Amino acid sequence: MKKKPNKLLKHFKQYGALYFFLIPGLILVAIFNYAPMAGIVIAFKNYDIFAGRTPVESIIKSEWVGFAHFKTLFSNSDFTRAFRNTLIISTYKIVFLFPIPIILAIMITDIKALWYKKVIQTILYLPHFLSWIVVTALFLQILGPYGVINNWLKNLNIIEQSIAFFGNNDIFRGLVVISAGWKEVGWNAIIYIAAITGINPQLYEAAKIDGASKMQQVIYITIPSIANTIIMLFILRIGAILDAGFDQIFNMYSYVVYDKGDILSTLVYRSGIGDQNYSFATAVGLFNSVVALVMVLGGNYLSRKIFKKGLW
Amino acid sequence: MLESKSDKIFSLVVYIILSIFGLSIIMPFLNLLATSLSDQVAVSNGSVSFWPKNFTWSAYQFVIQNNQFWNGLKTTVFVTLVGTTLALMVTTLAAYPLSLPKFKARKFFLVIFIIVMLFNGGLIPTYLLINQLGLRNNRWALILPSLISTYNMLLVKNYFETLPEALYESAKIDGATEFQIFIKITLPLSLPTLATVALFYAVGFWNAYVNGMLYISTPSKMPLQTYLQTLLNMAYIPAHELSPEVAESLSTESIRAATIFSATIPILVLYPFLQKYFVKGLVLGSDK
Numbered sequence: 141m142k143k144k145p146n147k148l149l150k151h152f153k154q155y156g157a158l159y160f161f162l163i164p165g166l167i168l169v170a171i172f173n174y175a176p177m178a179g180i181v182i183a184f185k186n187y188d189i190f191a192g193r194t195p196v197e198s199i200i201k202s203e204w205v206g207f208a209h210f211k212t213l214f215s216n217s218d219f220t221r222a223f224r225n226t227l228i229i230s231t232y233k234i235v236f237l238f239p240i241p242i243i244l245a246i247m248i249t250d251i252k253a254l255w256y257k258k259v260i261q262t263i264l265y266l267p268h269f270l271s272w273i274v275v276t277a278l279f280l281q282i283l284g285p286y287g288v289i290n291n292w293l294k295n296l297n298i299i300e301q302s303i304a305f306f307g308n309n310d311i312f313r314g315l316v317v318i319s320a321g322w323k324e325v326g327w328n329a330i331i332y333i334a335a336i337t338g339i340n341p342q343l344y345e346a347a348k349i350d351g352a353s354k355m356q357q358v359i360y361i362t363i364p365s366i367a368n369t370i371i372m373l374f375i376l377r378i379g380a381i382l383d384a385g386f387d388q389i390f391n392m393y394s395y396v397v398y399d400k401g402d403i404l405s406t407l408v409y410r411s412g413i414g415d416q417n418y419s420f421a422t423a424v425g426l427f428n429s430v431v432a433l434v435m436v437l438g439g440n441y442l443s444r445k446i447f448k449k450g451l452w
Numbered sequence: 453m454l455e456s457k458s459d460k461i462f463s464l465v466v467y468i469i470l471s472i473f474g475l476s477i478i479m480p481f482l483n484l485l486a487t488s489l490s491d492q493v494a495v496s497n498g499s500v501s502f503w504p505k506n507f508t509w510s511a512y513q514f515v516i517q518n519n520q521f522w523n524g525l526k527t528t529v530f531v532t533l534v535g536t537t538l539a540l541m542v543t544t545l546a547a548y549p550l551s552l553p554k555f556k557a558r559k560f561f562l563v564i565f566i567i568v569m570l571f572n573g574g575l576i577p578t579y580l581l582i583n584q585l586g587l588r589n590n591r592w593a594l595i596l597p598s599l600i601s602t603y604n605m606l607l608v609k610n611y612f613e614t615l616p617e618a619l620y621e622s623a624k625i626d627g628a629t630e631f632q633i634f635i636k637i638t639l640p641l642s643l644p645t646l647a648t649v650a651l652f653y654a655v656g657f658w659n660a661y662v663n664g665m666l667y668i669s670t671p672s673k674m675p676l677q678t679y680l681q682t683l684l685n686m687a688y689i690p691a692h693e694l695s696p697e698v699a700e701s702l703s704t705e706s707i708r709a710a711t712i713f714s715a716t717i718p719i720l721v722l723y724p725f726l727q728k729y730f731v732k733g734l735v736l737g738s739d740k
Contacts, residue, residue, distance in 0.1 A: 151556070157630040158549035162561055165546035165600050169568055172597040176573025176581050195580040244473070247466045256467075262724055263474045269719055271659035273680045277712045278480040280684070281487060281705070286498030288483055322477065354462040387662075391684060405575075412576045413666065425574030433571050 183209055183422040209423035219424060221399070222407040226428075229384040229403060232317045234377055240325045242370060245332030246358055264326025272323075272387040279319050279392075280306065312397040320388060331373065335366040372443050379439025382432040404428045488512070488709035495703040510702055511710035521711060524676035527591060527664075531675060532657040535595040539653040540646065543605050548634050550605075551612035569602035582667055593667040594675060598656060604649045611645040612638060647729035658719065676715050683708050 152159075182199055184206060191201035213219050244264070251257045267275065282288045283305040290302040305311055343361050352360065363370075386405035393401040404424060412421025440450040455463075482502040487495055494505035515521050546565070550558045572578075578597070587593035615638065623633050639646065664678030686704070 155549075155555055155557070158552070158555050159557075161545045161549045161630070161634070164542045165605070166561075166564070168542060168596065168600050169565065171585075172578070172581070173568040173572060176577035177571070179573050179577025179580055182577065182580075195584045199580070244470075247470055250463065250466050251470070252463075260470050260474050262727055263477050265727065266720075266723060267477060269655050269659075269723055270716065271661065271677050271680075273659075273661060273677055273684060274712055274716050276684055277680070277708065278484055281709060282480050282483050284705070286496065288501050291498050291501070326473075326477075353456060354459045391681065408575050413579065418576050418580075422574060422576045425576060429571055429574060436570055 180422065180426055182419050183426045185419060187418040187422075189416070189418075205419075209420055210427070213423065213427060218402075218407060218411070219404075222402050222404045222424075225401060226382060226384045226403040226405075229313055229316055229389075229401075230381045232313060233320055233384070234381070236317050237321045237325060238374065238377060240321060241328035242332050242366075244325060244329040245336055246362055248329065248333055249336045250354070261326075264329070266326075267323040268327035270323070272391045275319060275323050275388075276391040279315070283315075306392065307394065307396045309397050309400045312393070312401045316385070316388060316392065316401070319392070320385060332366060332369065335369045336362060339365045368447055372447050372449065375439045375443050375446075376436075379436040380432070381435060382428055484709045484713055488706055488713050490706060492703040492706070495705050511706040512714070514702060514707055515710050515714050518711070520671060520674075520679055521676070521714070523672045524674055524679040525715075527594075527673055528658060528676040531591060531594045531660075532654055535598065535657040536650055536654045538595070539599045539601075539604075540650055542600050543649060543653075544608055544639065544642075544646070545634075546600065547605050547608035547612055548630075548638060551609045565600075565602045565605060579666055588667050589670055589673065590667075591673060594660065594663050595657075597663065598653075598660065601653070601656075604652055608642070608645055608649055611642055615641055644729050647726065651726050651730050655719070680712060680715055683711060 179199065182202065184204060185199070185202040186205050187199065187202045189195075189198055192198040248257065248261060248264075251260070280287075283303075284290070285302040285304070289305075290299075293299045293303070303311070305315055339362065343365075344357055347357050347361060382404070384403040384405070386403070386409075389401060389403050389406050390409065393406065405428065408421045408425045408428070411417045411424070444450040479502065483500075486500050486502055486504045488511050489504035489507055489509070490500045491506040491508045491510075494500050499505055549555050550562055550565075552558065573581075582588065582593050582597070587596070619637055619641075620633060623637055628636070659677055661675065661677035661681050664675040665681065668674050668678065686708075
């Protein structure tokens with residue numbers, strides 16, 4: 141009985157100051173991250189804003205409906221469409237955009253002229269720092285009815301009338317993938333560039349003496365050396381498959397392309413904030429977060445198991 | 453060593469592809485800039501490509517006289533400066549104890565922060581919380597929820613872990629407190645990582661628009677990006693604050709382009725100077 145408090149006392153005497161360091165962060169996380177988790181109960185209620193004077197009072201006074209919102213989820217066509225679109229858009233992004241940063245990194249590290257290397261890296265990383273609003277504005281401008289692209293296509297007699305790139309269900313997903321690539325492939329190359337820079341230069345020297353061409357060096361040295369990095373990032377990327385990019389879709393889509401473009405997070409926004417269908421929106425959001433959590437944990441577990449290294 | 457022919461072709465292809473990539477990033481900016489500097493006739497008949505036609509500053513005159521733009525800029529500068537400063541403080545303070553192996557409770561607290569990265573209450577519960585706290589229409593609603601990002605905290609923590617323990621030991625022998633060690637040893641040795649994380653936070657605050665859309669209803673408090681977001685969906689931008697002659701010579705596209713470009717200038721100007729830090733800081737912090 142006596143020993144334990146002593147031990148604790150000693151611990152706090154020695155490390156007490158360190159707890160103070162954590163206080164601001166813990167308070168913020170408790171209020172803005174953990175408190176909303178308690179708010180998830182409204183997915184199991186029929187939330188009525190007017191049930192109380194404050195949101196918390198309304199939550200408490202609203203009636204319980206159990207899993208009612210979840211039972212109807214898969215018979216709700218808005219939900220199934222958004223779920224399908226989320227998976228399809230994410231898969232397109234992985235298939236078309238995952239390999240590009242690897243190729244970019246191989247190309248960038250091949251460059252000898254330092255000035256060019258610096259300039260091209262500066263340019264390629266830049267779009268990552270722009271908001272999706274600015275990027276959308278740039279694409280709206282060049283793809284607009286009187287924009288550069290439509291003018292070129294008209295001058296080349298490929299089309300007669302302007303293409304409505306943002307309002308066409310056949311084009312929208314392609315537009316989403318291309319603009320996401322435009323914005324992020326350069327930035328995503330950074331980690332591969334670091335991995336390639338870390339390869340032992342003697343490997344390349346030896347290969348050169350043996351007369352290996354650059355292409356052979358890439359295939360037999362570079363790619364095997366960074367294979368672990370590639371596989372790890374691939375697993376983690378798959379884990380994030382339910383994140384199809386709210387900021388991007390929200391700024392680029394309109395009701396015309398809901399069919400091919402509406403994703404789970406934009407549906408949550410519209411039904412919750414727009415239609416004030418709070419309980420349904422929370423249920424959709426919760427479904428999204430839970431499945432995403434399982435995917436991320438699974439990806440991280442695999443990554444740890446294979447490479448002894450995960451996201452955290 | 454002489455390069456073989458196939459290697460020369462390889463290098464040439466690399467230069468060509470990268471240059472095309474680079475141009476594809478620069479060209480849309482040139483197009484936006486050219487649109488912002490051309491008059492209405494040129495813009496609406498679609499003859500502006502990468503160089504202004506019928507050059508005019510009037511779109512920028514509109515931006516300069518536009519109260520909504522300046523109010524947005526004021527809010528955004530306030531949120532970015534205050535937010536980044538506070539976020540750096542909170543983040544480094546939390547990262548420090550979590551980086552010390554001797555601090556036995558670190559695993560427990562680390563888990564608390566990581567859970568937040570993996571799972572959240574979602575949009576609606578967070579929205580209701582901000583209302584409950586009475587933060588509606590308050591600029592702190594744009595700052596407080598974003599003050600600590602677990603990702604950035606881990607980046608800092610991983611870097612702190614690479615600092616040699618011997619430094620801490622000798623400071624301890626000299627009687628330094630944890631806080632003194634943190635301020636005088638840990639932070640000054642971590643500048644590249646701190647610069648990287650500061651850049652991430654600053655860009656995050658500068659680019660944030662969703663919270664402004666959700667919580668700010670008074671136009672004078674609206675952040676810049678939220679204002680830009682409303683411009684995206686606007687078919688016609690009211691130019692009533694300008695004299696009729698100027699307003700007539702301006703197209704909606706030019707106004708939008710000039711506003712978007714003006715709002716992006718700070719990033720375009722500062723970013724090249726910070727680039728050398730973040731590449732270093734990112735690689736150092738994630739290499740663990």
